[in-house]
Amino acid sequence: MKYYDKLIFELSQNGRCGYSLPECGWDETATDISACLRRESDTRLPEVSEPDVVRHYTNLSNMNFGVDTGFYPLGSCTMKYNPKINEEVASMPGFACLHPLQPESTAQGALQLYHDLSKALSAITGMAEFSLNPFAGAHGELTGLMIMRQYHLQRGDVGRTRVIVPDSAHGTNPASAAVCGLEVVVVKSKPDGTIDTEELASLLDETIAGIMMTNPNTLGLFETEILKIAEMVHGCGGLLYYDGANFNPLLGKVRPGDMGFDILHLNLHKTFSTPHGGGGPGSGPVGVASRLAEYLPYPRVERDDDGCYHIVGSDKSAGRVSGFMGNFTVLMKAYAYILSLGKQNIKKAGALATLNANYIKESLKDCYKLPVDKLCKHEFVFDGLADKSTGVTTLDIAKRLLDYGFHAPTIYFPLLFHQSIMIEPTETESKETLDAFVSVMRKIAEEAKTEPEVLRDAPHNTPVRRLDETTAAKHPILTYFEL
Amino acid sequence: MAKTIEGLYYSESHEWVRIEGEYGYVGITDYAQQAMGNIVYVDMPEEDDEFTAGEEFGAVESVKAASDLISPVSGVVEEINNDLEDKPELINQDAYSAWIMKIRLTNPEEKDSLMDATAYAAFCEKEQ
Numbered sequence: 001m002k003y004y005d006k007l008i009f010e011l012s013q014n015g016r017c018g019y020s021l022p023e024c025g026w027d028e029t030a031t032d033i034s035a036c037l038r039r040e041s042d043t044r045l046p047e048v049s050e051p052d053v054v055r056h057y058t059n060l061s062n063m064n065f066g067v068d069t070g071f072y073p074l075g076s077c078t079m080k081y082n083p084k085i086n087e088e089v090a091s092m093p094g095f096a097c098l099h100p101l102q103p104e105s106t107a108q109g110a111l112q113l114y115h116d117l118s119k120a121l122s123a124i125t126g127m128a129e130f131s132l133n134p135f136a137g138a139h140g141e142l143t144g145l146m147i148m149r150q151y152h153l154q155r156g157d158v159g160r161t162r163v164i165v166p167d168s169a170h171g172t173n174p175a176s177a178a179v180c181g182l183e184v185v186v187v188k189s190k191p192d193g194t195i196d197t198e199e200l201a202s203l204l205d206e207t208i209a210g211i212m213m214t215n216p217n218t219l220g221l222f223e224t225e226i227l228k229i230a231e232m233v234h235g236c237g238g239l240l241y242y243d244g245a246n247f248n249p250l251l252g253k254v255r256p257g258d259m260g261f262d263i264l265h266l267n268l269h270k271t272f273s274t275p276h277g278g279g280g281p282g283s284g285p286v287g288v289a290s291r292l293a294e295y296l297p298y299p300r301v302e303r304d305d306d307g308c309y310h311i312v313g314s315d316k317s318a319g320r321v322s323g324f325m326g327n328f329t330v331l332m333k334a335y336a337y338i339l340s341l342g343k344q345n346i347k348k349a350g351a352l353a354t355l356n357a358n359y360i361k362e363s364l365k366d367c368y369k370l371p372v373d374k375l376c377k378h379e380f381v382f383d384g385l386a387d388k389s390t391g392v393t394t395l396d397i398a399k400r401l402l403d404y405g406f407h408a409p410t411i412y413f414p415l416l417f418h419q420s421i422m423i424e425p426t427e428t429e430s431k432e433t434l435d436a437f438v439s440v441m442r443k444i445a446e447e448a449k450t451e452p453e454v455l456r457d458a459p460h461n462t463p464v465r466r467l468d469e470t471t472a473a474k475h476p477i478l479t480y481f482e483l
Numbered sequence: 484m485a486k487t488i489e490g491l492y493y494s495e496s497h498e499w500v501r502i503e504g505e506y507g508y509v510g511i512t513d514y515a516q517q518a519m520g521n522i523v524y525v526d527m528p529e530e531d532d533e534f535t536a537g538e539e540f541g542a543v544e545s546v547k548a549a550s551d552l553i554s555p556v557s558g559v560v561e562e563i564n565n566d567l568e569d570k571p572e573l574i575n576q577d578a579y580s581a582w583i584m585k586i587r588l589t590n591p592e593e594k595d596s597l598m599d600a601t602a603y604a605a606f607c608e609k610e611q
Contacts, residue, residue: 469521473524
């Protein structure tokens with residue numbers, strides 16, 4: 001890999017320019033903009049040529065690590081391969097060149113895609129209706145909670161201000177609830193990693209708006225008491241929210257709607273193979289049970305009896321969460337993924353993801369501490385090395401993995417353990433890749449005993465070594481001009 | 484190994500309290516700061532805030548995670564440690580001198596339900 005760490009500002013040369021345009025012939029001094037809104041100093045943009053720009057960003061991109069370059073076992077993020085046919089479909093000019101304000105009669109194909117993808121997601125999840133508008137996972141959570149709140153308010157039930165979030169739930173849940181103006185109540189897990197239903201029972205009363213669950217939870221464990229939990233929460237008048245971050249292992253096998261969930265969001269950028277994490281924007285569709293459909297955000301798409309599609313909304317809607325119809329090209333990529341897998345193959349994805357995770361877990365549990373030793377779904381959590389006497393931490397292990405050419409797993413989350421390492425291989429990986437990862441993890445465990453200082457100083461082979469995270473968090477330098 | 488200090492009272496959520504007359508000084512333990520890693524921010528209460536034992540009174544943020552602060556005792560905040568505003572790393576340097584809040588105790592007997600240094604060291608051993 002060629003080392004390259006320039007900022008584009010460093011390439012800037014006074015007066016250099018990437019274009020040449022004829023005189024526009026208009027007076028460029030704006031007179032109808034009030035003085036307080038007018039920029040007084042110059043913009044200080046970098047002055048570079050087109051080849052400068054292309055080389056700069058190409059060199060930077062060569063230093064990037066992504067699913068297309070190697071194994072990326074980032075727990076809870078489902079970094080599966082993004083099939084390239086998705087990109088081809090999303091760049092079809094008939095869709096890509098649409099303007100969001102075009103009359104609906106001229107965008108029937110796009111509206112049909114929105115409608116058909118909603119129906120496909122309904123079939124996969126068991127929810128009655130979908131909005132595809134939310135832009136990402138946490139945005140979907142917020143939208144779902146707005147629907148939950150709207151449902152209670154529309155019934156005149158104004159006292160439900162609290163949301164239960166298990167300590168094994170996805171990390172963004174408490175934040176989404178707080179943004180929605182709801183108070184978070186934490187329910188603890190039992191030693192076996194699943195929700196303590198006795199403690200849950202003691203929290204259920206008329207102040208509870210609902211519960212947010214991630215199933216399988218962040219330990220990769222399926223909540224086997226889900227039907228009982230659904231009955232309990234519904235019994236107190238609350239709703240069940242399903243965080244779709246971990247939907248991958250259930251794909252085509254189990255439906256949240258059948259488990260009793262009332263509202264869910266999916267991460268198309270995880271489960272449905274659209275690029276994310278620097279590779280592209282997300283999409284967090286929200287599905288609801290039929291009695292909540294009227295609270296979905298607008299705009300929505302409806303098909304009339306003549307087969308025409310219309311943009312509609314409901315008076316009782318929780319509101320608008322996006323300017324238009326969400327991240328539309330991401331929807332196209334997810335739809336391409338669903339159609340290319342088809343009904344039969346989509347059922348294999350979750351099973352293979354589960355098999356891969358269990359294979360790594362079983363291959364390493366003698367040298368890494370496995371706090372909950374049972375069958376996992378698509379991911380699992382180690383609590384650091386089995387042998388803690390070396391003083392080697394989870395951070396050291398993660399940094400050392402970079403030396404061996406793997407992306408690090410999610411670390412120090414969930415907070416249930418002090419040295420969490422959360423591994424999710426996804427169905428993408430072959431046995432050869434899994435074996436290579438296992439052998440490196442075993443080698444690192446061995447190094448921890450024989451040469452721990454190598455781990456403490458890792459990474460050694462990356463363009464940059466350990467970064468000063470404390471100074472970066474406390475005194476961030478946010479622009480070139482602060483350097 | 485994490486340090487403990489005789490004479491302080493410790494909670495299961497890893498806060499300590501030092502009782503001085505009618506006041507208590509509250510901070511987080513050495514075990515907690517080690518587990519958190521480099522601390523970058525302390526979200527402190529305000530003077531005259533009132534807390535009951537077990538109630539959240541603020542949060543500490545490290546490069547790894549954010550963690551709620553749980554008051555081990557009940558009382559009214561008399562003073563907060565302003566030094567932590569600019570130098571949260573004082574907690575990493577010496578967790579037992581970097582107190583976070585000074586609280587006027589409303590129920591001094593609560594200390595009896597907290598752990599002493601020996602019991603807390605044993606508790607941490609089990610947590611590992």
